[in-house]
Structure formats: structure tokens, C-alpha cells
Amino acid sequence: MDISSIFDISAAGMNLERQRLEVSALNLANANTTRGADGLPFTPLQVVVRPGAKSFDAVLTALNGGAVGIGDSGWGGGAGGAGSGPVGEVQAADVPPRQVYEPGHPDADANGFVSYPGVNPVSEMVHLIAVTRAYEANVRVFNAGRSMAMKALEIGSGR
């Protein structure tokens, strides 16, 4: 188990939480967008998490002394190489639009109803709180790993 894979996992976690934040921000900003660039109402988005490209067995074997195949190799890999961290996909949420009766609105349909995006501001705000806490947790894990490694550098220097 090398220290850089620990950092990669936390980094991937932070990246995921930031993605979630962006998606939430986008949803909230477009809560009242009745007509987007394609002429349709805005579709709320969500981040669906896949646990990473490798199976758990492969990750465990790699960590226990197999070839270092977790994304990057040692220190030299790129920033996006965490195969064992979470990977998020942005997908459209399957939420029906809100129908509001506004006959004078330019986007009203034949019955006078306007379709607003089905964005629930309350749940988005709660989501934001969860995202913040998860991000902080990842940062803490990262810092803990870093201070452990720094302490390891002090082995034998307390003379």
C-alpha cells in the first residue's frame, strides 16, 4: 500500500463532491428556466456515482503487494488517475416538471400551463449541506494521511 494511492482516493472524493456542488448550483440557478437553448424547459441534473473502474478484489490485491495498478504508478501519474476512488456521471434526473397556471406567459401551452423545471430548492439546499460535510471529511482524511507521512520522515531524527 503506498501513500500516493491514499491521496488519490481522497482527491477523487473531493472531485466528486465538487461535481455535486456544481450540479446543485446549476439546478438552483435554473430553477425557473422555462425555455432553454433547445427550446425545452431545463432538465434538473444529478450526479450518479459509480464506485470506480476496478472491482474490489482487484483493488485489494493491488494494495496488498500486487502490481501498483491503481490508476497511476507511484508518484508520477496524472491527477486524474484514481481508479479506486468514486467516479461521478452527470445524468438528467427523472423528475416531472412543475405545472403552473399562467395564461399570459409566452411559454404557456394550450391550456395556459407553464412547465417549470422540477427543481426542489429545499432538497437542493439540504444536498449542499451534505456535500459540504463530505468534502470536509475528505479533506480531513487527506490531511491525516499527509501528517502521517510527514511524521514518518521524522523517524530517527529525535537525537
Next chain:
Amino acid sequence: MSQIDPILGGATSQLVSVALDAAMARHAAIAANIANADTPGYHPMMARFDQLVEELQGRVTDRTQDAGIMRDAQRMQESLRSQPLVADPSAPQVELDMQMAELAKNTLQYQALLTAQGKLMSLAELAIGEGRM
């Protein structure tokens, strides 16, 4: 002690020197990426050292290849001083969290290498100074 010569001037010092140069280059890349995080059209950079240093892996534990390793490491150092940074093919845009993580990893690598090299040198110092320092 027959092992002092390799420690003092051999492949290990050369490798550590290349690795430290690589860490500085990586730092420059990360600094550029973070500074340009909001610049439109900016492509993230990485240190060219990384791919080359990985080529040395698997050969360094075999002492019979020391001369070859030293030559390769020295060539790497000289040829990469002129153009240390290239565009990173794996990252389409700057992701700040990943850059911060890379920064911490890189700093740790730099400090670990310096500490380890210092300790190795002090071993030789111990033998030379007869332990009466």
C-alpha cells in the same frame, strides 16, 4: 567498507538528483495550473520528467546496471532542462482539488527524498568521522 563508493558518488545520488528535479518541474506545472484555473482555453500542464522517470523503474535495484542508469539519468536531466512542461493528455481542464492533492503528494515526495538522501550521506559521514563527532 565496499559499499561506501556506490553510496557516495554512484547511481543513487544521480537518481535522487533527477527525482528532485522532477519534483521541482512538477511543482512548476501545478503552480501554473492553479494560477490559470479560470483562464479560458488553458490546457493543464504536467512535467515531462514523469514518463521518463518511470522508465527507470524495475532497473534500479539491479546494481550491475548502475553505469547505464547513471547515463540515462544524466541524459534525462540535461535534455529536460530546456522544456520541462508539456500539456497533460489525461486532464481536459484544471480540477482544483486534484491539483491540490498533487501539490501535497509532490511536496511530500520532495521532502522524503531530501531526508532520505541526507540520512544516507550521514551514514558515510559516520564512517569517515570515526564516530567521534
Next chain:
Amino acid sequence: MIDPVSAIGVPLEAVESAAPSQIAQAPTTDFATWLAQQVEDVNSKVAQADLQVRQLAVGENTNIHEVMISLEKARLSMELVVQVRNKVLDAYQNMMQMQV
């Protein structure tokens, strides 16, 4: 009251059995052989630490604590041999200065 006494004796036995084995070799071989063994030991420890530092440099083995511990082991072995040599030399010089 035999039981409490033997209960106290148990931890002592545990400590005796954990005595370091390298130092315990000394009484069984002569000093020159032991010193030669220790020098060999220092050689191998230093060589191993050297290889691990190389691996750290190229990113092959990023177990920092392993590298640091190897370096520390090498240093301690080296210090032992150097101090033993110093003491032997001091003893020799002392003997040479004795008025016959």
C-alpha cells in the same frame, strides 16, 4: 501463597525470552568472528537502504516509513561497529602505554 508469587514471575520470563538475538551471539563465537559478522551486517543493511532510496526516487516503492526505518537500522548498525572499533583501539592504546 504460591500463586501470587508465580503470577509476578510470568512477566519476567516474557522479558527474558525477548532478548535481542544478535547481541546474544557474542559469547558463543570469538570476538574477531563476531566483529566480521557485524561488519557484513552493516554492509547489507546500508546496501538495502540504498536500494530503497533509489526506489523512492523513481517512484517504485513509496512506503516512506519503510525507507526511513531501513536507514535508521543501517545507521544503528554502523554506530555499533564504529563504537566497538573505537573501544578496541582505546584498549589497545592503553595497553601499549603500560610501563612494562
